[in-house]
Amino acid sequence: MPIDASIVGAESPAETVEVTAEAIRQFAAAVGDDNPVHHDEAAARAAGHPALVAPPTYVTKFRQFVSAFAIDPIKMRLLHGEEEYIYNRPLYAGDTLTIQTRVAEVRQRPGKGGTMTFVTLETTGTDASGAHVYTGRTLAILRIPEEGA
Amino acid sequence: MTISVATLTARQELAPLVKPAIAREQLAAYAEASGDHNPIHLDDNAARMAGLDGVIAHGMLSMGFLGQFVTGWTRTLEGQPRLVRLRVRFSAMVKPGDVLTCKGTIKTIEQREAHTHLTLDVWAENQRGERVTGGDAEVSVA
Numbered sequence: 001m002p003i004d005a006s007i008v009g010a011e012s013p014a015e016t017v018e019v020t021a022e023a024i025r026q027f028a029a030a031v032g033d034d035n036p037v038h039h040d041e042a043a044a045r046a047a048g049h050p051a052l053v054a055p056p057t058y059v060t061k062f063r064q065f066v067s068a069f070a071i072d073p074i075k076m077r078l079l080h081g082e083e084e085y086i087y088n089r090p091l092y093a094g095d096t097l098t099i100q101t102r103v104a105e106v107r108q109r110p111g112k113g114g115t116m117t118f119v120t121l122e123t124t125g126t127d128a129s130g131a132h133v134y135t136g137r138t139l140a141i142l143r144i145p146e147e148g149a
Numbered sequence: 150m151t152i153s154v155a156t157l158t159a160r161q162e163l164a165p166l167v168k169p170a171i172a173r174e175q176l177a178a179y180a181e182a183s184g185d186h187n188p189i190h191l192d193d194n195a196a197r198m199a200g201l202d203g204v205i206a207h208g209m210l211s212m213g214f215l216g217q218f219v220t221g222w223t224r225t226l227e228g229q230p231r232l233v234r235l236r237v238r239f240s241a242m243v244k245p246g247d248v249l250t251c252k253g254t255i256k257t258i259e260q261r262e263a264h265t266h267l268t269l270d271v272w273a274e275n276q277r278g279e280r281v282t283g284g285d286a287e288v289s290v291a
Contacts, residue, residue, distance in 0.1 A: 023182070027182040029178070030178040030210075031214065033213070035217065037224075047224075048229065056220060056235055057212050060183050060209045061184050073187070074199050077200075080208045082237065083209065083212055086233065087233055
């Protein structure tokens with residue numbers, strides 16, 4: 001399937017994910033983020049939170065595969081150009097989210113050695129009460145080789 | 150010790166956050182924690198097949214550093230600060246051994262009904278002073 005404007009609107013199946021204290025601690029430790037609200041539940045509560053707080057980029061775990069955007073990252077010289085998160089509230093241990101990723105935008109322009117393709121994937125997370133928790137946007141940049149090149 | 154948002158001024162610099170040198174062990178731990186197992190971050194041979202000299206750090210790890218930087222700073226504010234937006238552009242590769250320093254400045258301060266809305270410029274630069282990841286953040290303080 002060509003990676004062009006025809007895939008805009010394609011989406012992943014919705015999926016339910018759990019935010020766990022263990023995964024929060026593991027993620028914060030990997031980043032080296034020693035803020036106690038990510039490690040110690042008592043510290044999180046003392047800071048006014050209901051439970052352990054996920055670090056802001058924890059939601060990177062929830063990027064979904066969109067089958068219309070099945071690419072060979074090496075052949076297409078995939079680059080991660082930009083990432084954006086918009087939060088309605090912090091994510092907490094014990095949250096259950098429904099997440100879904102869709103192709104939000106595809107732009108193309110000619111470049112050296114092939115067309116430059118800019119794909120924006122948008123992921124939304126909704127909590128168990130139906131409230132929107134966050135939106136993530138990923139800009140993927142592809143350099144798709146010319147046909148027969 | 151907390152700081153009142155009323156004392157903040159536009160163009161004010163935030164205290165930098167110097168991260169320890171990035172080690173391959175950190176990339177392995179980050180791959181595990183984030184679920185991004187792309188071998189260009191873990192295996193030199195795979196990285197070379199992708200046209201690189203060797204493994205590079207996950208771009209999202211440097212965004213993670215910036216998330217730590219901003220939320221670490223907001224902890225020092227009085228009231229109920231909340232990160233409402235974080236956006237970055239990945240402009241240069243980060244390799245094992247690189248030392249990233251997160252920096253930022255306050256761009257705007259706006260009083261909105263019951264809260265103060267701050268916009269920040271934030272970026273991470275390497276030991277050569279090159280900006281590798283940069284963008285902006287918005288913080289709301291109720």
